[in-house]
Amino acid sequence: MVFVAIGAVVSLLSLRLREQEQRYRGVFDNSEAGTFIVAPENAGPRIEEVNYVGAALLGSTTKDLIGEPITRFLDDPGAWRDFQVKVRPDKAVYGYEAALRRPDGVAVQVIVSGGRLPDGRIILTLVDITARKSAEDALRQANTKLNIMGRLTRNDLMSAVSGLLRRISEGMGEFDDPAVRRYLESLEEDARFVQRRAEITRDYQDLGLRPPGWQPLQEVIREVMSCLLLPGVSVRSWVERLEVFADPMLDRVYVNLIENSARHGETVSEVVITYQLRDDGLVIYVEDDGVGVPEAEKEKIFEYRVDGGGGLGLFLVREILSITGMTIQETGRPGEGARFEIHVPPDGYRLI
Structure with missing residues (x-):
């Protein structure tokens, strides 16, 4: 009777193991990502298992890939050493970008995620991002050309404005009529306004041109303060260990x-x-002890207006932050100081 009971338990466990194996095999084989199991052998890491999507990604078949060194398909063989260091038994790797080279010479850009199995093998998932990277490169080239056109146009505009200001100055010295002088002064004010706008666009001409990245906020603010002259105003930042994912123009x-x-x-x-x-x-809070912002102006200060009534600087602040999903609003109490709140999404910050 005891042996019968033991046999029943063993049969039940075997059945459940087979069910689990079939379930995991189904996930492995039918995954929309290329999935590999790599064995770290002394002769080099070799592909032990691969699904259909992974084989198609490398321009081969599952049968032909078994036993092949994974480094054979890496455009940079040293990338495997770097990836292997990152994959620890207690930590998986996500979003690692790598370049593959298929046997026919075609380059494939992929995002790799991976983790180490209990037996030391490494499981990898590869997602083809070649089309996305090509689109990003094309967009970057288009932005570069637009940037060049904008720079040339701005230079022409600045030259024309400088010439206009010079003629206005000559007119101010030539005419004594009060009405004419008031007219010239109004023209000079408008020309100065155009000049300031052109100078600001020069400062922000690279907005969105370079890819965002992780930036240590304390260091960014420290560099900003090294370039600002603010007599009578102290700036204290308590953002150690905080990094945010932002456009390279975060300092602005x-x-x-x-x-x-x-x-x-x-x-x-x-x-x-x-x-x-x-x-x-x-x-992130940026607060001061000044007069604050009137309730009616809290949203208007971020607006861009052709007549110059809006704050172009704060308009661009909002634009820079929005590139990586951050938002900004002013929430201070009038008379008690301004208080800017920058909301960072969950995947847009990290504490190190």
Whole structure:
């Protein structure tokens, strides 16, 4: 009777193991990503198992790939060493970009994710991003050409404005009639406005041209403060260990916010930068002790208006942040100081 019971338990366990194996095999074979199991042998890492999508990605068949060294298909064989270091028993790797080279010479760009199995083997999933990378390259080239055209147009505009200002100055010295002088002064004001706008577009001509990346916020603010002259205003930042995923022009965000406090806060003596974790991400606070922003102006300060009534600097701040999904709003109390809140999405920050 005991042996019968043991036999029943063994049969039941064997059945469940077969069911689990079939389930995992179905996931492996039918995955929409190329999936590989790589054995780290002494002679080099070799492909032990691969699904149909993975074989098609490498321009081969599952049968022909078994036993092949994975490094044979890497455009840079050293990339495997780098990836292997990142894959530890307690940590998987996600979003690792690599270039593959198929036997027919065709290059394939992929995103690789992987983890180490209990027996030491490595399981990999590869997603083809060749089309996306090609589109990004084409868009980058188009942006570069548009940037060149914008630079040439801006240079022509600046030259024309400089010539106009020179003629206005000559006219101011030639005419004494008050009406004519008022007219020339109004023309000079308009020309100066165009000149300032052109200078700002020069500063932001590379917006969105380079890919975003992880940036240590404390270091960004430290570099910003090394370039600003703010007599009578102290800036304190408490954002150590915080990195945000942002456009390379993130420094211009804090230049504008800090300068905005110093220029418009009237009684500002201190700017404080902190952050707070929330369920929906993270919020960065930029606060000052000035006069604050009137309720009716809280949204208008971010608007771009042709007549110059809006704040172009804060308009561009919002644009820079929006590239990586961040938002900004002013939430301070009038009379108690300005308070800018920058919301960072959950995948847009990390604490190191």
